[in-house]
Amino acid sequence: MAATAQSIILHQYDISPFSEKVRVALGIKGLDWFACDEPVIMPKPELLALTGGYRKIPVMQIGADIYCDTQIILRELERRFPAPTLFPGPGKGLEWGIAMWTDRVFFQAAVAIIFGGSTPLADEAFIKDREKLTGRPFDIAGMKAAAPMMAEQFRAQLGWLEEQLADGRRFLPGNEPGLADASAFYNLAFVRWTSPAGAKLIDGFPGVTAWEKRVAGIGHGQRSEISRDAALDIAKAATSTEAAKADPGEPNGLKPGDAVTVMADDYGRDPIAGELVSSSAQHIALKRSDPRVGEVVVHFPRAGFLVLKS
Known part of the structure; x- marks a missing residue:
């Protein structure tokens, strides 16, 4: 089976504990997905071409949409594939x-x-x-x-x-x-x-x-393999599905089109710069470009991340 712009591509490595978290969630949902193995240590040139600087594992790619951190990865999997849910209980x-x-x-x-x-x-x-x-x-x-x-x-x-x-x-x-x-x-x-x-x-x-x-x-759902170059080719040929959307509740008045920088608040605080596409209390999405992958939208959670207006 060949990967497409609709395929779930998980940039990961097998002994990554946080990748295991996502792999179990993929198993709960019974999803087909592609493992794109990344190096355990730097350099990670293909990953950084997608993320703009975020180097932690895992990263999920669906077409030209790139999801950094397990929190936003699992939130997006639940949004796209709501059944079986990751929230079977009341809380x-x-x-x-x-x-x-x-x-x-x-x-x-x-x-x-x-x-x-x-x-x-x-x-x-x-x-x-x-x-x-x-x-x-x-x-x-x-x-x-x-x-x-x-x-x-x-x-x-x-x-x-x-x-x-x-x-x-x-x-x-x-x-x-x-x-x-x-x-x-x-x-x-x-x-x-x-x-x-x-x-x-x-x-x-x-x-x-x-x-x-x-x-x-x-289990981990239905896993296939994909090379890093093939994953980047998919991103370059695809177009993000994220629509521009303002959040009237943004505490600091951020809006689509603003130049912003996002970084983790604990470790791996590499700044990722881009143009804000959409945001909410739980997410922020930035548009950026790279010669290898063209224009992509990179998604982050809000809890655990800092957003600075450039």
Whole structure:
């Protein structure tokens, strides 16, 4: 099957935990998609041609629309493919809050356990790359020192999952899987891939391990492969489907046509400049161009990102 301008292309790599979050969501929805494998570390010239500077993984591409960060990726998948929903329970807004917890607090505990463990996982090139990404030292010695305390934090948060599952529900929202499951599961998967000591912590919670198996059994939908060059060719031949739309509630008066810069507020704060196309409380879309891909529209969430008028 050949990819088209309507195909879901996920720029990812297989050991990326945040890519696993999206892959589980694709499985929940039973979608066909194309994996475009990107390098783990810089340089990533093809990815940056699409995004204008955003280098974190994953990035979703549909034609000439480029979605940066799992929050906006999952929001767009839900908009385009509403059934099966990622929100089978009653708490749609709270599930986004749960996703922010798993992406920051839960994830940081997992990272400390993984890289502070006894098995070396980061070579010099990886360490230098992540130092550039975060803007601070990638302190392996510090993580080793913190690992015992972060194991306690990770275990406490596993306990929250165990309590949520204690009434016999199959998944975190209820009997059907959703965003909360994809969001919590990827941290456990990351630990399983890389940390035997962390895996033992997970194994101490029988409800969590049973749930973990159910989520893993969902799969990742129907995956095909696509090369980076082929993905860029699709973007160049396509036209964005994002319509210009003003948001009267914009706190700082941003409107279509404004020159703006967007950057993450935590790490990977590379600024992406473009012309505002549309915005809302939950998204912002910028038009930009690159010789390799032509004109594209790059989409970001608002929570976790800063927008500056140029």
